[in-house]
Amino acid sequence: MSRDSIGNILRVSILLCLVCAIGVSVAAVGLKDRQEENKRLDQQKNIAMTALFAEFNEQDDADLYGHFESGQVSLFELLKARDEAPENLRPQIDAAVEDLVGAQAAKKLASLKNEREIIQALFNPADGVIKKQFVDLETGDVVPVSQLPKGEGYDARAAAGDAKLQVKIPAERNIAGIGTRAPYYAVYRVEKDGELASLVLPIVGKGLWSTMYGFLALDPDLTTVRGINYYEHGETPGLGGEVDNPIWKRQWRGKVAFEDGEPAIDVIKGSVNPSDPNAQHKIDGLAGATITAVGVENTVNYWLGENGFGEYLKKQRDQRQAGRSRESRVGS
Known part of the structure; x- marks a missing residue:
């Protein structure tokens, strides 16, 4: 039978469709868990941001207020800014984090490198603060x-x-x-x-x-x-x-x-x-x-x-x- 016959063309088309369908299904199943995990982490971040924020005012916290350009700064912003802020502000940022979560939790959070780790630590059933x-x-x-x-x-x-x-x-x-x-x-x-x-x-x-x-x-x-x-x-x-x-x-x-x-x-x-x-x-x-x-x-x-x-x-x-x-x- 010629390779260009209708039968061969149909067989190749059907096989290609099956391979593509299986590939898409495997990818969808593989991504589903990751998507669910990302959705859960995003919701947990929103929970934390609703409650865990520091409050600064122009009179008492002029340096921090000026640095963040805001009177209300989330825990995530504080931790992110900690290593980038001027040296003289770091003790004040550390104190603000400690005031939110306590000394022990603040020390642990300061050692973490990314937002995912911070969220997981906050919600850790064993020793998280949430x-x-x-x-x-x-x-x-x-x-x-x-x-x-x-x-x-x-x-x-x-x-x-x-x-x-x-x-x-x-x-x-x-x-x-x-x-x-x-x-x-x-x-x-x-x-x-x-x-x-x-x-x-x-x-x-x-x-x-x-x-x-x-x-x-x-x-x-x-x-x-x-x-x-x-x-x-x-x-x-x-x-x-x-x-x-x-x-x-x-x-x-x-x-x-x-x-x-x-x-x-x-x-x-x-x-x-x-x-x-x-x-x-x-x-x-x-x-x-x-x-x-x-x-x-x-x-x-x-x-x-x-x-x-x-x-x-x-x-x-x-x-x-x-x-x-x-x-x-x-x-x-």
Whole structure:
């Protein structure tokens, strides 16, 4: 049979297609694990950035403020700048890192060479400063991984879309616009020398064009906001997309998230008047993005409320108060 016959051409074409298909499949399978790992590391970095940042001001920290050209500098920026900064600034940078994570962790982090190693060290279950816990939103209790559906393979985002696992949110409570939620969510305790330094909560809710995924960090009092960070959304750049603007995010620092035990964050139209008696709860709006701003407000208040992490936060506050009372009695 001629090599140019239709039969030979078909056989060669089919064989080539099979080889290509197998090659693509092998590459896809090989890359999947790496892609999942990169996605996990990126999310962990966002968790860390929501809580682990130093604050400088022009008066007290003039040199550092001038060097970084910012009043708020992430742990990653501090560690990266450490070896590049002028000699006279290095002790101050080391002190800032130590103030965030404690002396022992700071020493370990300073020895690491790249961002991946730093993230892995921060989340190391044995000695990392960021501890992951799973919470039952219904009871507010911490749940062992062994009791989760699928155990180590449990994923809250997937569970929220799984008809067998999801919890439907009644319309009157669905202020975040998500319709369903997972039964269990991970929270992240950021510790310094074994003590709670901040608590990072996942948040999810509707903006104008998209479902927005992020993290909210609270101070140890579990009432004051430390930071907010969105890592995934499809809002309009320059409008709703300004949720990514560091200047806008910075104003959340120190806001009081509760009033008489109820979530009280208020993202207003325009700018907050410092003399407003409720300014401690208010955030500047997003120009031209009112619906996104309302979405952020509703999202934060939903997850801080009784339908989100409210019960968990209440129990954690009660435990901290009980611990202080015991220490006070022992001290007296």
